[in-house]
Amino acid sequence: MQSTINWHKVKPESIYMNNEKLSKLEQTIKSEYNNINGIVIIRNGHLAYEKYFNGKGPGDCHHVASVTKSVLSALIGIAIDKGYIKSVEEKVIDFFPNYISNADKQKQQITIRHLLTMTVPYPYEDWQEPLDVLCQQQDWIKYTLDIMGKSGDLGAFKYSTAGAHLLSAILTRSTGKSARAFANEHLFSPLGMKEIPDYRMDAYGFDDLFGKKVKGWVHDPNGNSTGGWGLTLTTRDMARFGYLYLNNGVWGNNEVLLESWIWESTELNDNNYGYLWWLRQEDGFFTYAAIGDGGNMICCIPKMSMVVAITSEFMMNPRDRWLLIKEHIIPAVID
Structure with a gap:
């Protein structure tokens, strides 16, 4: 696989994906998953698909909720x-x-x-x-x-x-560093992501912690970055993070994360939950995913060398993103 993501869009057929099936994704999202703001599909280290909705674009950050945990x-x-x-x-x-x-x-x-x-x-x-x-x-x-x-x-x-x-x-x-500062130095910067800013919080109401005011990475009253939610990322950022796992912790010439940690974190078990990753074995293939409220998701499918990153506008009980992946994205992969 590529050592980093090639962000220049290639012909889907060149990375063994069916262009006709991918072309139908946009209408499916608009009609059935209308709170999706962005979707990026990486296949074999190449950009296979990228679309934005609801006025959003590649540079827009989204509160990814419990994706923060992963x-x-x-x-x-x-x-x-x-x-x-x-x-x-x-x-x-x-x-x-x-x-x-x-x-x-x-x-x-x-x-x-x-x-x-x-x-x-x-x-x-x-x-x-x-x-x-x-x-x-x-x-x-x-x-x-x-x-x-x-x-x-x-x-x-x-x-x-x-x-x-x-x-x-x-x-x-x-x-001696907040999770935000530690991530900027040892994870986000090596992946070529923009630095997550220090979000000054003067209030701790719903919008400050969970809603539309969330920026950067939320912290508690004593300065600890929230561990379970509160991080904002672009859709491409999420794809980078997923690809790091798919590529065994290597980005470019750097080992950002130990391969052994990735295996340990995503080893299938009876709870279908690893080290803050959701695990799934279905229809002959294994996936692991970072999942956040409202329909935010990073889904890694090792067998297909594919990452699907989805950012969403928060809503209660959104349609399961796994259905979109299972019914419309996986079938676009050419064996």
Whole structure:
């Protein structure tokens, strides 16, 4: 494959894609997925398809919501590679000695790996995490550490955005830099992306944290970059990040991310969830995806050497992007 993405559009047939089927994508998106703002398809390291909607273009940044989690996963891998963090087996409470004095046995056992795989107990029903309560706190870290390890069994899957925020705090305590600053230096810059600016936040209302005011990378009241959402990227940025994984962590002549970390992060398991990546085995091929609310997605399909990046305007219950990929993009691949 290409060592970086060739952004000059090539004839789809030259990269084994059916131009006729790809040409029908635009109408399908307009009629069935009308909150999609941008879509980029990379095949064999070449730009196969790129379209924008709703007045957006290649330079527009979008709040990618929980896609942020998968970016944070990469940052943890880079921090381990560079020696800032010893391993995924390090205990979470060891990073916060000023917060925890008398942790119970279960809390003492929670590791970075548990946070990455969403297998930490919390006192709420699965998929009913009270993010509004988290965002009302003056200290998000203390709140999350207090509820971590309660009401459940360590090792059982329970999705947690607050847990991802702890990973951001661990990264900062290990490197001395916010996730935003660390990413700019060790991930975004090597991929040729623009620097994510320091977004000054004076308020923490819904629009500031989740809505139309989100810029750069949101942070909590104490300056920790939000671990579970809050990052803004262009559609091309998302494609670059996905291609880095597809290309085994190499960009140009640089190993940005260890190949072993990518394999470890995307290894199929019973939860269909790796290190902050969603995993899928279907119809004879394997995919892994970064998925964010509203219909944001980076889908990597190793067997087809393909990345699909989709940015979207937020809406409740958007149509599943996987259906678009499965029914309209994968069939355009020529075996």
